[in-house]
Ligand SMILES: Nc1ncnc2c1ncn2[C@@H]1O[C@H](COP(=O)(O)OP(=O)(O)OP(=O)(O)O)[C@@H](O)[C@H]1O
């Protein structure tokens with residue numbers, strides 16, 4: 001109970017950050033929105049590009065699913081990895097690390113916020129983008145899709161923790177490094193194309209990315225109405241792998257925090 | 271005898287500074303000895319001062335006590351809890367105010383303090399009341415409570431920082447130059463408040479300052495450190511007495527400071 005109250009500190013902090021930096025928030029939302037639109041228009045324009053008759057409707061939905069899921073997963077990833085970066089920018093890191101809060105509690109608060117925020121943000125983008133195209137989700141398995149998305153969040157929370165370590169190690173460049181990490185995930189996870197398109201060696205790497213399974217499963221649900229029962233094994237694997245990544249992430253975080261305390265990297269000035 | 275509030279034994283801390291040398295691949299590693307073999311003990315409800323020139327290791331010592339740094343060697347116990355092994359027990363007992371008033375600058379003082387209160391698991395309604403009381407007590411105006419911190423002057427921000435330290439009623443309060451940048455009235459406000467919480471909450475206080483008068487007025491005992499070593503430790507009267515005996519005239523704490531830390535400076539000058 002008390003732990004939940006402490007975890008709420010991070011939720012409230014993040015809500016306040018959004019309120020105070022709303023201009024930034026709007027810009028970022030527009031960026032994601034335009035990005036999603038642009039990608040989806042590639043599908044819409046494919047007949048004109050190739051001069052052949054294609055199932056444009058299918059292509060649009062295919063790309064839209066990719067871009068929306070990616071938008072959701074990357075919000076989770078960034079929100080978690082920024083849990084340290086923000087404190088670095090503002091200089092409050094020493095005060096937060098001095099408080100009697102376990103990193104697990106810190107993470108629970110940050111994760112709850114990230115998931116709610118990610119869902120709301122993705123919904124906004126979905127509603128706006130959907131108004132540009134006429135989507136056909138008649139045969140889609142929506143409950144299955146939601147289940148898959150939540151299961152996929154677990155591993156992205158884990159990846160976020162690993163990325164959160166970077167600003168701890170590299171006060172200046174850490175936050176930028178997480179961008180590079182996200183870009184690599186985007187490339188290898190089959191967000192806009194089937195992973196089979198990639199060279200063989202990248203396909204091997206891609207099988208290690210949780211997003212690969214989430215996106216593949218989502219397409220199964222939304223485009224082919226794949227049944228929830230047939231998804232259960234993927235859901236199970238995603239949750240198990242995600243939990244393992246979180247454990248490893250927390251372990252790495254603990255080690256790096258100790259290292260930072262040995263070498264004096266928490267300090268900013270004074 | 272009850273366990274002391276703070277027990278430091280043979281604590282040392284060295285930082286490695288990476289000097290990027292002109293030539294590639296030839297990174298020189300320079301060692302900075304911040305603290306070397308510090309031992310001291312502070313009893314409960316004592317106001318203990320740590321004085322020393324810039325860079326003598328005062329802030330490093332305070333960071334070691336607040337679990338933000340780990341010592342290279344030696345042990346630190348706070349109310350009997352080992353700082354390294356019983357990190358959380360220690361964290362619950364302490365709070366720290368430092369020179370740099372670090373806050374979320376777009377948040378108001380109340381929002382910043384609420385964040386702190388939640389981190390320490392305080393019931394929020396109770397905490398809100400306490401924040402107001404402390405900030406008013408420190409002479410901050412009600413209308414500043416809800417506007418962004420970035421609009422406040424440095425001194426006002428420093429007062430919010432002091433309020434944050436007091437908010438959680440720590441049993442050991444670590445004050446790293448809490449009054450630097452405050453006007454004389456505000457300084458007195460903070461000093462009176464420090465005494466008050468010692469009486470009211472039976473708190474122990476460790477204080478660093480460059481204001482000799484403040485140290486003289488507040489502290490029960492004072493350690494003077496220089497280049498990471500304790501070079502004197504006594505009551506303010508004791509320190510003054512020892513110096514005036516040598517010089518044959520009444521000494522202020524500033525005289526003591528200059529006498530004890532200045533010799534080194536002269537020696538260093540001669541070395542050059
Ligand atoms: N995180 C750190 N990384 C590297 N060196 C550090 C770090 N913290 C302190 N130092 C070095 O350790 C020495 C002691 O610094 P410290 O901040 O403890 O001094 P101080 O007594 O608080 O000085 P001041 O009166 O200026 O506040 C200095 O040489 C400083 O450069």
Ligand SMILES: [Mg+2]
Pocket residue numbers: 270328329330446
């Ligand atoms: Mg200092």
